[in-house]
Amino acid sequence: MGLSFLEGNEAIAHGAVAAGCNFFAGYPITPATTVYNTMLSLLPPSGGVCLQGEDEIASMGFCLGASMAGKKVLTATSGPGISLYSEQISFAIGSEIPVVIVDVQRLGPSTGSATRGADGDVQFLQWGSSGGLPVIVLAPADVRDCYLLTVHAFNLAEKFRCPVFLASNKEIAMTKESIDLSAIPLPDIVERQPAGPNQPFRPFASENNHSAPPFLPIGGDTLVRQTSSTHGTDGYITIDPAVIESMQQRLDQKLMAHVDALTFYDTDIQEGADTLVITYGVTSRSAVDAVASLRSEGKAASLLVLKTLWPVPEAVIRQLAAPVSRVVVTEMNMGLYLREIERLLPDKTIGFMGHMSGKLVTPHEIREVVTNG
Amino acid sequence: MGSFLNTDRPPVFCPGCAHERVTSALDETFQQMELEASEIVIVSDIGCSGLFDTFFNTHAFHGLHGRALTYATGLKLARPELTVIVTMGDGGLGIGGAHVLSACRRNVDLTLMVLNNFNYGMTGGQFSATTPSDAKVGSSFLNQLEMPIDACRVAASAGAGWVMRASIYEKHVADQLTAAIRYPGFSMIDLWGVCPGRYTKQNNLTPKSLRAIMDGLPSADGPVPENQRKEYGKHYAEIAAGLKPQGPPPQIEARQNAPDHGKNGISILGSAGQRIITAGEILCLAGMSAGLHATQKNDYPITVLRGHSVSELLLSDTTIGYTGIEQPAVVIAIADEGVARRKSMIDRLDENCLVIKATDVDVPASRAQVHEIDFKAWKIKSQDRALASLAVLAGLDRIISADMLRAAISFRFKDAIAASALVLMDNVAGHLAA
Numbered sequence: 001m002g003l004s005f006l007e008g009n010e011a012i013a014h015g016a017v018a019a020g021c022n023f024f025a026g027y028p029i030t031p032a033t034t035v036y037n038t039m040l041s042l043l044p045p046s047g048g049v050c051l052q053g054e055d056e057i058a059s060m061g062f063c064l065g066a067s068m069a070g071k072k073v074l075t076a077t078s079g080p081g082i083s084l085y086s087e088q089i090s091f092a093i094g095s096e097i098p099v100v101i102v103d104v105q106r107l108g109p110s111t112g113s114a115t116r117g118a119d120g121d122v123q124f125l126q127w128g129s130s131g132g133l134p135v136i137v138l139a140p141a142d143v144r145d146c147y148l149l150t151v152h153a154f155n156l157a158e159k160f161r162c163p164v165f166l167a168s169n170k171e172i173a174m175t176k177e178s179i180d181l182s183a184i185p186l187p188d189i190v191e192r193q194p195a196g197p198n199q200p201f202r203p204f205a206s207e208n209n210h211s212a213p214p215f216l217p218i219g220g221d222t223l224v225r226q227t228s229s230t231h232g233t234d235g236y237i238t239i240d241p242a243v244i245e246s247m248q249q250r251l252d253q254k255l256m257a258h259v260d261a262l263t264f265y266d267t268d269i270q271e272g273a274d275t276l277v278i279t280y281g282v283t284s285r286s287a288v289d290a291v292a293s294l295r296s297e298g299k300a301a302s303l304l305v306l307k308t309l310w311p312v313p314e315a316v317i318r319q320l321a322a323p324v325s326r327v328v329v330t331e332m333n334m335g336l337y338l339r340e341i342e343r344l345l346p347d348k349t350i351g352f353m354g355h356m357s358g359k360l361v362t363p364h365e366i367r368e369v370v371t372n373g
Numbered sequence: 374m375g376s377f378l379n380t381d382r383p384p385v386f387c388p389g390c391a392h393e394r395v396t397s398a399l400d401e402t403f404q405q406m407e408l409e410a411s412e413i414v415i416v417s418d419i420g421c422s423g424l425f426d427t428f429f430n431t432h433a434f435h436g437l438h439g440r441a442l443t444y445a446t447g448l449k450l451a452r453p454e455l456t457v458i459v460t461m462g463d464g465g466l467g468i469g470g471a472h473v474l475s476a477c478r479r480n481v482d483l484t485l486m487v488l489n490n491f492n493y494g495m496t497g498g499q500f501s502a503t504t505p506s507d508a509k510v511g512s513s514f515l516n517q518l519e520m521p522i523d524a525c526r527v528a529a530s531a532g533a534g535w536v537m538r539a540s541i542y543e544k545h546v547a548d549q550l551t552a553a554i555r556y557p558g559f560s561m562i563d564l565w566g567v568c569p570g571r572y573t574k575q576n577n578l579t580p581k582s583l584r585a586i587m588d589g590l591p592s593a594d595g596p597v598p599e600n601q602r603k604e605y606g607k608h609y610a611e612i613a614a615g616l617k618p619q620g621p622p623p624q625i626e627a628r629q630n631a632p633d634h635g636k637n638g639i640s641i642l643g644s645a646g647q648r649i650i651t652a653g654e655i656l657c658l659a660g661m662s663a664g665l666h667a668t669q670k671n672d673y674p675i676t677v678l679r680g681h682s683v684s685e686l687l688l689s690d691t692t693i694g695y696t697g698i699e700q701p702a703v704v705i706a707i708a709d710e711g712v713a714r715r716k717s718m719i720d721r722l723d724e725n726c727l728v729i730k731a732t733d734v735d736v737p738a739s740r741a742q743v744h745e746i747d748f749k750a751w752k753i754k755s756q757d758r759a760l761a762s763l764a765v766l767a768g769l770d771r772i773i774s775a776d777m778l779r780a781a782i783s784f785r786f787k788d789a790i791a792a793s794a795l796v797l798m799d800n801v802a803g804h805l806a807a
């Protein structure tokens with residue numbers, strides 16, 4: 001067996017290439033820069049394009065243009081860059097432009113701490129765009145996830161024609177780990193559904209009210225329109241309330257009607273346990289250790305590690321929490337995803353372990369809350 | 374070839390608006406260039422000029438204010454065969470200023486049409502980046518406080534290869550546009566016209582007075598001699614063709630046997646210039662050569678050439694969860710800066726921990742075992758201390774063996790560097806034996 005030694009950011013770049021990504025644009029920012037560096041070494045020699053924009057807004061603009069020309073596009077930044085991406089993200093949501101966006105979270109707010117980790121953006125990624133529509137956010141826990149979830153992220157972006165976020169964290173992104181990428185089973189690669197020939201092409205006409213429209217690239221033989229304005233199926237601006245509403249509902253339902261297909265999670269359920277630890281991202285690694293050490297002392301506990309944060313996997317969470325009376329949420333912030341769990345499980349006792357200190361939540365800290373409340 | 378004007382969606386501008394003339398001139402341009410509609414994409418900005426994509430039966434891309442050049446750049450690099458035309462007002466010129474400068478510097482083969490009417494028409498005639506200071510506008514007195522820019526001089530000084538200032542009321546606009554589009558690089562045409570809906574309600578501006586103002590400005594009539602160079606996309610492809618494709622990440626084979634089992638944390642405490650991070654990587658590779666799981670976290674200031682450098686490694690025969698080190702098995706202390714950075718950890722060390730320390734580094738007292746090395750007496754330079762400490766660890770057969778370290782060195786370094794690292798290892802082994 002052979003092992004490579006990679007940091008999370010490098011694994012994301014390799015995952016992107018494995019998924020067929022052929023266009024990257026970004027602006028350097030710690031702790032996301034090594035995604036860009038790695039894409040720069042991978043793409044240009046193999047016919048792809050890797051660009052450094054004059055700022056984050058430009059980088060996202062390059063990606064949206066290239067995606068509409070049919071490329072599979074990736075960008076990577078951190079909290080301050082996501083802030084600048086915001087209006088472009090809204091555009092990608094409303095105008096159904098596939099793009100995978102890596103947010104290597106660092107301690108905020110604002111410029112915060114460039115080299116300290118946190119999971120402080122997990123609500124921001126869902127709600128940091130205008131219009132309030134759902135987005136997909138996946139959360140890797142380690143180098144393996146960085147590789148595998150990036151492939152899933154591309155598949156989801158292509159299938160649902162939407163931005164897909166990878167909510168990474170400095171503590172995963174810049175930590176090197178031993179890994180055998182070739183041993184990780186990857187899903188089949190999904191391509192955008194092309195529009196059929198011999199029909200007048202309507203760029204936003206979908207087959208039903210809960211799926212993405214078939215795609216044709218800008219620059220092909222068929223004329224294609226793209227617009228950030230509120231549009232009808234023909235891609236022209238509209239003020240017809242019925243058309244507007246059906247478009248908005250489809251944008252909502254194309255994700256919300258398919259939550260099962262975009263939900264990833266790991267479980268470690270112990271028969272008879274009365275506590276379920278719910279976690280995600282780098283903190284899940286401490287939770288795994290904490291649960292193992294509790295069990296070694298004869299204490300029962302179950303574990304749910306969410307890999308999809310948005311749309312919230314409500315059914316999975318409710319179902320796994322059903323047998324327990326107590327839930328402990330642990331995350332690398334002061335309780336952001338906790339809000340979702342409290343909303344879903346009003347009848348459970350809910351404990352919490354998390355902080356914004358730049359330090360990882362430790363297994364010991366999680367054990368304390370599970371044991372002593 | 375016929376007109377590409379979209380007869381279903383005729384222009385909806387105020388009567389007398391210059392944009393109406395631009396629409397016809399652009400259509401005439403397409404006809405005289407004999408382009409196919411599917412070869413053209415019109416990327417429009419925001420404001421009244423942002424309606425342009427809807428008037429033509431071509432590919433169309435309408436996005437956010439000031440960002441039209443960014444989409445155009447992505448489109449053109451993804452599909453170099455496309456003719457990409459950007460329409461933008463003087464508003465877009467201002468809000469997207471960074472993109473305009475960068476497009477000029479970058480020289481992607483795009484054509485930027487600045488539909489310059491000296492104000493924000495759509496939102497109520499507020500002042501823009503090109504509004505004269507003495508104009509009466511919808512922003513009260515604020516324009517009196519700012520200088521307008523000359524888009525052409527800005528573009529030329531930013532590196533645009535083709536820049537023209539033109540009036541929509543004069544002949545040959547279609548010829549001028551054709552020349553702009555044919556230019557094999559970034560071209561910008563600053564096309565002056567009036568906005569009767571807003572600007573000329575309060576300001577007297579006629580085709581004649583526009584011409585008079587233009588005549589007072591430095592000329593901008595096409596190619597900028599000092600900015601001629603390769604087009605970005607072609608140049609990119611040329612350089613990329615000479616690059617070697619990267620394979621998958623290299624793998625180290627697990628052929629060695631580790632002397633220790635369980636999960637072991639190692640902290641290397643040093644300073645910038647001591648190759649701490651490389652040594653940390655070597656230690657992990659050594660572990661991986663015996664099939665161990667490994668993680669590495671580094672801590673150094675943003676200004677990488679001074680201050681502390683700390684590398685924290687875990688080697689384990691089972692999967693690694695938490696990547697922090699609560700109780701290290703080994704601490705390598707080779708510079709005071711690193712020790713100062715991890716003082717609280719040193720206070721906690723227990724009797725199972727081994728501290729390998731340089732004689733000239735102060736490590737606070739703890740319960741750990743201490744192995745002191747006089748690097749100066751051994752004639753080992755500061756930048757080799759970290760690697761030499763790994764050789765000490767291997768010599769003591771703690772966590773890694775000498776074979777594991779050799780495997781890591783041969784995997785990580787090439788030829789001369791690998792050879793000198795192996796010599797260093799032998800040197801250390803000799804001293805340890807003595």
Ligand code: SF4
Pocket residue numbers: 385386387389390391392421490494495567568569570571572
């Ligand atoms: S407001 Fe000005 S720019 Fe806009 S359509 Fe009317 S005249 Fe033209």
